[in-house]
Amino acid sequence: MSNNTKIALLIIPFFLIITTGNTANKYLWWFDDFIAPIYDLVTQQQPITSFQQLEDNYHTFQTASLDDLLHSSHGEEFGLCDYKLKLLKGQNFVMVNGFDRYKYMVGNFRLLDFITKGKFEDVTFLGKVVDRSPSWNLDKLQYVSLDKQLLISILALQKELENACHNPHAFGITSAYRHPRHNKHVGGSSQSRHIHGDAVDIAIMDINQDGKTTKEDKKIVYNLLNKKIIKNKGGIGTYKRLPFIIHFDVRGHRARW
Numbered sequence: 001m002s003n004n005t006k007i008a009l010l011i012i013p014f015f016l017i018i019t020t021g022n023t024a025n026k027y028l029w030w031f032d033d034f035i036a037p038i039y040d041l042v043t044q045q046q047p048i049t050s051f052q053q054l055e056d057n058y059h060t061f062q063t064a065s066l067d068d069l070l071h072s073s074h075g076e077e078f079g080l081c082d083y084k085l086k087l088l089k090g091q092n093f094v095m096v097n098g099f100d101r102y103k104y105m106v107g108n109f110r111l112l113d114f115i116t117k118g119k120f121e122d123v124t125f126l127g128k129v130v131d132r133s134p135s136w137n138l139d140k141l142q143y144v145s146l147d148k149q150l151l152i153s154i155l156a157l158q159k160e161l162e163n164a165c166h167n168p169h170a171f172g173i174t175s176a177y178r179h180p181r182h183n184k185h186v187g188g189s190s191q192s193r194h195i196h197g198d199a200v201d202i203a204i205m206d207i208n209q210d211g212k213t214t215k216e217d218k219k220i221v222y223n224l225l226n227k228k229i230i231k232n233k234g235g236i237g238t239y240k241r242l243p244f245i246i247h248f249d250v251r252g253h254r255a256r257w
Contacts, residue, residue, distance in 0.1 A: 032102075032112060039102040047108040054106055054155055058148050062095040069093060069143060078116075078143075078179035091196065093143040101142075106151040107158050108169065114176035114200075115144045144177045145197025149250040153229050154200065160224045161207065170205040171221065174245065193235060199249035218244055226256075 039045070048054050066088055070080055080088070094111070101112040158168040178186070178194040193199035207217035218238075225236050225248050235255035237247040249255075 035099075036102050036110065039099055045104055048104050048106050048155070051152060051155060054151055055148075057103070057105070058151065061100070062097075063092045064095055064143060065093075066091050078181055080180060087191070088196070091145055093145050093197075096142040096144060105146070106154045109154065109173060111144070111146075113173045114146050114197075115142065116177055116179050116182050145179075145195075146177060147196070147198035147250055150176075150198050150200060153225075153234070153248065153250055156229045157221070157224060160228055161220075164220075164224075166207050166220060167205075167209050170207045170209075170217070171202045172205070173200055174203050175201040193249040193251055196251075198251060199235070199247060201245055201247045204244045204246060213244060215243075218246065221246055 048057060066080070069078065096111060096115065101110065101115065103111050105111050105114065157171075161168040161170075175194060176199070177197045178188060178192065180195055183192050183195050184190075188194060194201075202221075204213065204218045204221055206213050207220050210216075222236065222238070225246070230236055230248050230250070232254040233252060234248060234250040235257075237255075237257045239245055239247075
């Protein structure tokens, strides 16, 4: 019996209680926090804590080219057909099959943390208006652009924090890959690095473990990124309206804002 079958047998009774028919797949993302530990239990996967683990895991995924997506329904869905394709030349996409979304990619961050979040029409579920992503459905092949060097930088940040006796898990991913259509929907720059899959926005928490989140926590992370990790090979940005968010990317040259 495959791992996917075992996971399905564990979660199907739960979904039958809540909903029926195709609705279960349609809204499966509502239950990520429930399904993820079941996936870990069945597959016995562990968080990725070494660069070799990261490398090996990354290459277990099938990839698709930009041309592959342009000739599929995802080309229109992602807004790729209306984008300046020369800016995406050579871009590849990780193929996300079924429960792949629960696989660890770096540290304790899963593939689902890097998938475009959000669709473009409101959906009502259990009386609540939500913003649903097509990427959450397990019955549909999905794609995410995800630069391996970005994952390496995230792991390097965690290791630097740990070496400095800080909490290496005191930050979360708020935004990673954004396909052009979603990027436009959220007001992102037309040349945003999120479109290229080599950028991430992180939310800073209690890094120095003093019981509160302050500017000092943000400063610790920023300095590590600036001096030891990203340096002159990528961008780092902060936002006045989002005081505890830091953007960083691996674009290949220095950028700061």
